[in-house]
Every structure is written in C-alpha cells, then in structure tokens.
Amino acid sequence: MSKDEFWQGVRRGFPIMLAASPFGALFGALAIDNGFTIFDAVFMSVTVYAGASQMVGIELFNHNVQPWLIILSIFAVNFRHILYSASLTRYISHFTPLQKALAFFLLTDPQYAESEKKGEAGETVSFSWYLGFGAIIYLPWQAMTLIGAIFGQMIGDPKAIGLDVLLPIYFMGLVLGFRKRDHWLPVVAVSSIVSVAAMHFVGSPWHVSIGAIAGVALAACMPLRNPPEEPVTLEHEV
Amino acid sequence: MANPDHMHLIYIILAAAVATFITRIGGYVMMTQMKRIPPRMEAALNAVPAAVLSTLVAPAFVYGGWDVAASMAVAFVVGLRFNSLWMLFAGWVVVMALRHFAGF
Numbered sequence: 533m534s535k536d537e538f539w540q541g542v543r544r545g546f547p548i549m550l551a552a553s554p555f556g557a558l559f560g561a562l563a564i565d566n567g568f569t570i571f572d573a574v575f576m577s578v579t580v581y582a583g584a585s586q587m588v589g590i591e592l593f594n595h596n597v598q599p600w601l602i603i604l605s606i607f608a609v610n611f612r613h614i615l616y617s618a619s620l621t622r623y624i625s626h627f628t629p630l631q632k633a634l635a636f637f638l639l640t641d642p643q644y645a646e647s648e649k650k651g652e653a654g655e656t657v658s659f660s661w662y663l664g665f666g667a668i669i670y671l672p673w674q675a676m677t678l679i680g681a682i683f684g685q686m687i688g689d690p691k692a693i694g695l696d697v698l699l700p701i702y703f704m705g706l707v708l709g710f711r712k713r714d715h716w717l718p719v720v721a722v723s724s725i726v727s728v729a730a731m732h733f734v735g736s737p738w739h740v741s742i743g744a745i746a747g748v749a750l751a752a753c754m755p756l757r758n759p760p761e762e763p764v765t766l767e768h769e770v
Numbered sequence: 771m772a773n774p775d776h777m778h779l780i781y782i783i784l785a786a787a788v789a790t791f792i793t794r795i796g797g798y799v800m801m802t803q804m805k806r807i808p809p810r811m812e813a814a815l816n817a818v819p820a821a822v823l824s825t826l827v828a829p830a831f832v833y834g835g836w837d838v839a840a841s842m843a844v845a846f847v848v849g850l851r852f853n854s855l856w857m858l859f860a861g862w863v864v865v866m867a868l869r870h871f872a873g874f
Contacts, residue, residue: 553856589786591826599782601822607789608818612834618797636795687871694866697838700830701845701861703823705854708846710820714813723821724828731829732771740825747821 534660541664548642549669555583556673560680562587562699565690566594570681577677581670582640584706585609588706589698595737599742609706616644623651625660631659638666714757724746837872841865 540689556577563573585606592602617636624635624647632748643666651657690696710716727743734742800806807815829844845861 556861558858568779569776572776572783575780576783576786580790582790585786585790587825588822589783592822593779593782599778599785602782603785605790605822606786607793608815608822610790610793611815613790613793614796614800616797616802617794621801626834632798633795634799637791639794692869694862694869697834697841697861697865698858699839699843700827700834701858703826704842704846705849705857707820707823708849709825709854710823713816713820715817716820717812719817719820720789720824723824727825728828728832731833735872739829740822743825743828744818744821747824748814748817751817751821752810754813756809756813 534658537658537660538664540757541661541666542668544646544661545642545665545668548646549672552642552669553676556676557680557683558698559583559586559590559700559734560677560682561684561687561695562680563581563590563677564681564684565687565695566590568681570594570678570685571680574674577674580606580726581637581673582606582610582613583673587699587702589704592737592740597740598736601741605744613639613644614643616641616648620644620647620651623647623657624659635659635662635666638662638670642669646702669745708767715754718754719747719751722750837865837868840868 535693559572559577560570563576563586564570568576576586576589580589588605588609589602592605616639620635620639624632627635643662646665647657649670650661686693687693691724707720723743726746727739730742771780827842834842841861841864844864845857849857860867
C-alpha cells in the first residue's frame with residue numbers, strides 16, 4: 533500500500549463524489565417513500581452500490597412486482613459493467629485475487645472511466661490508487677443515503693413537496709441516456725404503449741412485466757447490428 | 771425486522787447485490803475463459819433497461835394527472851440538452867408551481 537497513491541486516488545475521486553452525492557440523498561429519501569426503512573435503504577447502498585439500479589429496485593418493489601423481475605431489471609441496468617470489467621482486466625492483472633474481488637465490487641462508471649484513462653496513458657493502476665478513488669465515492673454514498681433516508685422519514689406528504697415526480701423524471705433521464713443503443717426508439721415506443729395499455733386492461737404491477745417483455749421480445753427479433761464501439765455509460769452514475 | 775415481509779425485502783436486496791457483483795466481475799471471468807455472450811441474448815439484455823424503464827415512465831405520464839404530465843414534458847425537453855440533475859430540478863419547479871399557484 534502506498535499512502536501517496538491512495539491520496540492521489542482520493543483527490544481524483546473527490547469531484548465525482550460531489551456530483552454523485554445528491555443522487556445518494558435522493559435515493560435515501562425515495563427509498564423511504566417507497567416503503568423501505570432507513571436500515572433497508574442503507575443496506576441496499578452498502579451491498580449493491582449502483583445508484584440507477586437501486587432506484588429501479590425501490591420503484592419496482594413498491595409496485596409489488598415479482599422478485600425475479602426486480603432482480604433481472606437490476607441485473608440488466610448494471611449489465612454494462614461486464615464490458616467495464618472485461619476492459620479493466622488487463623490493467624489490474626497484478627492485483628491479488630482478494631484485491632481483484634474488492635476492485636470489481638467498487639467498479640462504478642467513474643471508477644471504470646478514470647482507471648481506463650490511467651491505464652491507457654501507460655500509468656500503473658495501483659491498488660492503493662484504485663482503493664482511494666473508490667473509498668472517497670463509496671463511503672460518502674452511504675452517508676448521503678442515510679441523510680436522505682432520515683430526511684425522507686420526516687416528510688409527511690411527499691406530494692406536497694413534489695417528491696413524487698422525481699422518480700419518473702429520473703427514469704426518463706436514464707431512458708434518454710440509453711438512446712445510442714440499437715433499436716432504442718422502437719423498444720421504448722413499444723414498451724411505453726404496451727405498459728400503458730396493460731395498466732388499463734390488466735392493472736399494476738403487471739404493466740411492468742408485460743410492457744418490458746414486449747420491448748425485449750421486439751429487440752430480440754430485430755435484425756442484429758454490429759456491437760457499438762464503446763460501452764454506453766451513464767454520466768453521473770455511482 | 772423480524773416480520774416475514776421485511777425479510778423478503780432483505781433477500782431481494784441481497785440477490786440484487788449478488789446480481790450486481792456478477793455484472794462487475796463478469797467481464798473479467800469472460801476474459802479469462804474467453805467466452806462470448808450469444809448475440810441475440812446480448813441484444814435482448816441490452817434492451818432490458820430501456821424496456822423496463824419505459825414501463826415506469828409512460829404510465830406515470832398518462833395516468834399521473836396534468837401536473838405530473840406537464841412536469842415530465844418540461845423535464846424531457848431539458849433532458850435533451852442537460853444532465854439529469856437539471857431535469858429533476860426543472861420538473862420539480864414545474865410541479866411545485868402548478869400545485870401551489872395553479873391549484874392542482
């Protein structure tokens with residue numbers, strides 16, 4: 533372990549921590565609003581540590597969606613990490629197995645982007661640097677979740693302060709963030725229309741599975757295109 | 771903590787954590803085993819986030835009331851140019867203005 537390298541990582545991660553903090557607090561507050569306890573919210577941040585998928589998880593849980601679909605959705609939202617870990621492998625081959633396991637646990641979008649940049653520039657991605665970068669994002673993420681959750685518990689009516697529109701808007705931002713993917717528009721159009729119809733004719737929570745399956749089936753049947761050159765990342769995501 | 775409903779949630783969160791860790795280590799495992807995901811399956815998996823998320827957005831827009839629809843429409847326009855923090859802020863301002871000044 534090198535102290536110097538560790539603190540360099542901390543400094544590099546600091547601005548990213550600042551950018552991610554509002555989302556940590558938002559997750560905490562909305563988790564309470566969706567029926568989580570403070571413990572559940574922090575437990576999820578500590579163990580999952582992937583903001584966008586955490587938001588999806590609380591919303592689906594609140595809709596009483598079947599557990600398999602909750603897990604599949606979280607898996608799919610996080611699926612891009614497979615590309616990251618594949619690409620990162622060559623830069624961290626000198627880590628011990630335990631260090632590798634910890635490194636992959638901490639592998640968020642910015643963690644990947646900065647490590648890749650460092651590795652590509654010919655610099656060594658040391659475990660100390662990697663850990664410093666990860667710690668300055670991971671630990672405040674937990675603190676912000678806790679703060680948001682405590683705040684969420686103090687709110688009587690979330691509608692009165694406009695909290696109820698934040699999740700749909702956040703999800704809309706995520707949908708827009710995926711717009712460079714193959715067949716994005718037809719998938720979004722079909723899932724949207726089918727889910728609205730299913731909500732009317734079948735009811736919640738079935739509209740989620742029915743709408744999602746319609747979009748995914750469409751994508752699986754459409755002609756295959758070449759894979760995109762680089763992984764599609766979500767700008768702010770922890 | 772002890773009631774079965776709550777343990778159910780804890781198990782879902784733990785399963786979510788495992789699923790997330792699998793995505794984070796999956797690329798490494800594939801690189802060392804040199805395996806590829808079948809292309810149709812990759813195409814289907816690639817579509818899952820947009821498909822699931824759309825089912826959370828579209829019904830809220832259609833059935834959420836005029837105030838929510840207006841707020842989401844404004845956020846959408848903002849989202850074409852700016853990041854999601856600005857989308858959230860713009861949508862929130864609209865819904866608060868409608869509720870407190872226009873009587874929604």
